[in-house]
Amino acid sequence: MPKAKKIRHEAKANGQLGISKAEVLEAAVRVIDERGAARFSIREVARSLGVYPATLYWHVRGNKNDFLAEVAAYAREDFLLPAESDGDWRSVLKQIFVRYRDAMHKHPNMAPLIGAQLVTNGISSARLAEIILARLSEAGFAGEALIDNYNATLAAMVGFVTLELAAPPSDSDCWEKRFQDELSRIDADRFPLLHAALPAMANRAFIVRWESGSKVPLDGGFTAYVDTYLEGLARRAASLP
Amino acid sequence: MPKAKKIRHEAKANGQLGISKAEVLEAAVRVIDERGAARFSIREVARSLGVYPATLYWHVRGNKNDFLAEVAAYAREDFLLPAESDGDWRSVLKQIFVRYRDAMHKHPNMAPLIGAQLVTNGISSARLAEIILARLSEAGFAGEALIDNYNATLAAMVGFVTLELAAPPSDSDCWEKRFQDELSRIDADRFPLLHAALPAMANRAFIVRWESGSKVPLDGGFTAYVDTYLEGLARRAASLP
């Protein structure tokens, strides 16, 4: 009997037998948190549970892609705690934006997955949709404009964080050096503004950074982004017929 | 001599011998365009070039992740044509947003990759950074606020499209049916607004859609998103000291 199995056997010595779907998904989240989405593998999840790989196919139907989609949906549901916040629509939306970002920063390796995954799952997503629809209605949007601004707002909520937490290509730091060399060779004549701002921007701005937002958060950028979007939303709501 | 090799041998019968790095990256883009990022493999790229897998490791250093990062950077550079547009800063930024979206809609399978990839490469990215910095400066932003709004603007440019073109989990349409069933069971008491808007929103809004933006573009949402962001930016610029 292999070691992992033995551990599992002891852990399950109580009445509970077998493994639940929730356990599988939680284990998957743990694997992604630890190793990153790129190095995620079904066999690794199985190992961490002391179980044969084939077992997981019983709990989660479909292929690896479907598996990841369910993990993303589960995580989103798990991370997005109830947002029963009060205040006007503008401050509630801001709270939701901030809360989503906070949640993702606790699981940075999940962010790209969730951002680039189409599937959503069940109740908590419906609750989120309902809240956003409610606040946009309160702001004055209706009909087709309500739907358009719902899509815009959801994209705004998820968009910044997905980019902010994009993963660097590999763990080796050799490319970081090459990249910094490239930056130092940016032509002051062709790119005067970029050249001038580079000391302040290096590793703190898109395109010229080499570390992810999990190491170097872009707080100022996020605040500017949210405030700008909500300011625009308020202005456009005010000019509705 | 295997078939793919023979083809390649004939194709290279002219003076040109060997394979270039650009050829490798273009082949990779083709593979992603055709099969999607999830089903991308180094061996498949090698096959499409009539070459041994090991060959690719000579042209692109690092592992599969690094390979994908270079493909994403190359594609971004290739897709983002020069944007020597005239007009005030607001209309120029809008043009850039629209152009980026158009480019991504031509290679929808590349969008999630580019959106979730940290690495950028060389000149065209620097040009993009310079243009955005120039237009934001023109709007009145400077110093730390310039950097913050640069980050916000870049995220705004990429964010919506990344979500819009998120990939569905698998090619099987069985989950689409299950998903639509779930939608039809949304509780009208708990989610009144969502329930009411569902006929108009189904497959046309985040959370309640089952097809990607490559099949069902979210044009109205994108327009609302861009106009809202730029309106906010203009207002905040106007109130600068």
Add this chain to the structure above:
DNA sequence: ACCTGAACACCGTTCAAGT
């Protein structure tokens, strides 16, 4: 219903060897 055990096709990556 839930899991084992083994099998198969495929992939990423390395490396010595060729030209």
Add this chain to the structure above:
DNA sequence: ACCTGAACACCGTTCAAGT
């Protein structure tokens, strides 16, 4: 410099068989 050919460890997925 650039590519072959083979090798190895690992993975996704299936399936009959167990309980």
